[in-house]
Amino acid sequence: MADSLETFLAEHSRLSRRYFLKHGVAAAAGVTALHQLQAEVLSRAPELQQAIDQLERNLTVPKAFRDVSRGNPKPHTLSEEKRKEVGLTRETWSLEVISDPENKARLGNPLSKETGNALDFNSLLKLGEQHAVRFSKVMTCLNIRDPLGTGIWEGVPLREILWLTKPRDNIRRVFFNGYHNDDPKQIFKSSLPIDRVLEDPPGLPPVILCYKLNGQWLNPERGAPVRMVVPESYGFKNVKWLTHVYFSNLFHANDTYANGNNDIDSTLKTYATTLSFPKQVKSQQPIPVTGYAQSGTAGLAKVQVWIQKNGEDFPADDSYFTTAPWIDAEILSAPASDQWGGDLPENQIPPDTIGFDNKTGKPHVWPMPLMKAHWAILLPGLPAGKYTLRCRTIDANGKAQPLPRPFRKSGHVAIEKKEIEVTV
Numbered sequence: 001m002a003d004s005l006e007t008f009l010a011e012h013s014r015l016s017r018r019y020f021l022k023h024g025v026a027a028a029a030g031v032t033a034l035h036q037l038q039a040e041v042l043s044r045a046p047e048l049q050q051a052i053d054q055l056e057r058n059l060t061v062p063k064a065f066r067d068v069s070r071g072n073p074k075p076h077t078l079s080e081e082k083r084k085e086v087g088l089t090r091e092t093w094s095l096e097v098i099s100d101p102e103n104k105a106r107l108g109n110p111l112s113k114e115t116g117n118a119l120d121f122n123s124l125l126k127l128g129e130q131h132a133v134r135f136s137k138v139m140t141c142l143n144i145r146d147p148l149g150t151g152i153w154e155g156v157p158l159r160e161i162l163w164l165t166k167p168r169d170n171i172r173r174v175f176f177n178g179y180h181n182d183d184p185k186q187i188f189k190s191s192l193p194i195d196r197v198l199e200d201p202p203g204l205p206p207v208i209l210c211y212k213l214n215g216q217w218l219n220p221e222r223g224a225p226v227r228m229v230v231p232e233s234y235g236f237k238n239v240k241w242l243t244h245v246y247f248s249n250l251f252h253a254n255d256t257y258a259n260g261n262n263d264i265d266s267t268l269k270t271y272a273t274t275l276s277f278p279k280q281v282k283s284q285q286p287i288p289v290t291g292y293a294q295s296g297t298a299g300l301a302k303v304q305v306w307i308q309k310n311g312e313d314f315p316a317d318d319s320y321f322t323t324a325p326w327i328d329a330e331i332l333s334a335p336a337s338d339q340w341g342g343d344l345p346e347n348q349i350p351p352d353t354i355g356f357d358n359k360t361g362k363p364h365v366w367p368m369p370l371m372k373a374h375w376a377i378l379l380p381g382l383p384a385g386k387y388t389l390r391c392r393t394i395d396a397n398g399k400a401q402p403l404p405r406p407f408r409k410s411g412h413v414a415i416e417k418k419e420i421e422v423t424v
């Protein structure tokens with residue numbers, strides 16, 4: 001190990017111990033393992049606390065989501081009058097649930113405009129009275145690293161709609177598309193194996209026809225009146241302005257995203273990123289760093305950071321820095337029940353949200369799968385020089401993430417790298 005790294009580690013443990021001693025936690029004095037020190041920090045340094053106090057809320061205000069919409073014009077920019085006319089309001093919406101004409105499924109009761117039994121919004125809400133579910137999820141685009149927003153999504157499981165069609169045979173897949181200005185070139189569609197619709201893998205909520213976000217009706221930009229929400233999937237499976245669901249005997253994907261060289265079966269990845277750190281800091285002055293981690297389908301056990309003096313050698317055959325002296329950051333606990341943000345009604349997680357305790361509003365586990373969690377660490381002061389700060393996660397299987405993943409189209413992530421200058 002390079003000299004400066006040893007100094008760094010020694011400094012780090014001395015610093016942590018100083019905080020313990022200052023707060024009279026004598027037992028900690030003998031602790032040497034860095035991860036233990038981190039896990040047991042009882043009181044934070046003021047400069048770190050200050051950075052933590054400025055962190056964003058965990059849930060996003062629906063209007064503040066980053067938007068990824070196609071279409072010319074984008075359907076949510078249409079006037080209210082036009083949206084009424086084309087069926088994009090709660091009063092005028094209806095959904096056709098039919099057999100794929102090219103790969104026919106046998107449905108006893110397809111729901112179509114032609115036969116006058118397409119599913120309208122009131123019928124969907126009626127189903128919701130019995131079957132509605134709510135769950136939290138980050139919406140992340142496969143091709144953009146940072147989540148577009150985090151919310152509590154509410155709707156009716158897609159399988160309930162399937163049962164309405166009295167399915168008989170020849171159903172292997174479902175695909176669905178949204179309003180596309182009546183221009184076939186603008187169709188945005190996605191698909192799922194029928195198995196994912198019928199059953200939920202352990203720990204995952206169902207695929208839903210979603211009409212509420214954070215306890216409010218879905219707004220036009222988020223896909224009103226109804227969008228598909230697929231818990232473990234990247235954004236492109238979550239089709240907005242839903243108008244058609246086709247049950248199909250096709251056995252492979254036919255997503256619009258497949259034409260863009262994307263891995264359309266990729267599920268949400270676990271990774272960490274920074275939110276705040278000083279770009280310049282005086283020598284020997286401790287360095288507060290904060291960030292968040294996205295907990296993907298592999299879960300999230302730890303966030304780790306490593307600061308390296310620039311120019312210092314690192315084994316050339318270890319491009320994912322698996323042998324670097326990573327140290328554990330603190331994963332911040334879940335917010336208090338009225339501090340989730342996101343413009344929730346009465347600032348509370350809606351009742352019966354999957355994964356949350358109904359009485360206390362607290363999540364059953366934290367970090368929560370398919371959500372973001374914040375993290376923080378106070379790095380010890382360093383000698384003057386230029387440094388590179390990196391962060392990564394350890395997933396719930398004990399694997400460092402992001403994994404070596406050279407495929408940009410399979411979930412856009414890499415070990416984050418930031419420059420810090422320590423001045424004299």
Ligand SMILES: Nc1nc2c(c(=O)[nH]1)N[C@H]1C(S)=C(S)[C@@H](COP(=O)(O)O)O[C@H]1N2
Pocket residue numbers: 065066067068069070071139140141142148149177178179188221222223234235236237238239240241
């Ligand atoms: N109908 C339709 N649905 C869509 C899209 C679209 O262009 N049209 N974009 C998709 C993509 S690629 C992403 S990443 C998410 C983004 O969701 P958001 O705009 O609500 O943040 O919506 C998905 N649903």
Ligand SMILES: [Mo]
Pocket residue numbers: 068140141142143235236
């Ligand atoms: Mo996307």
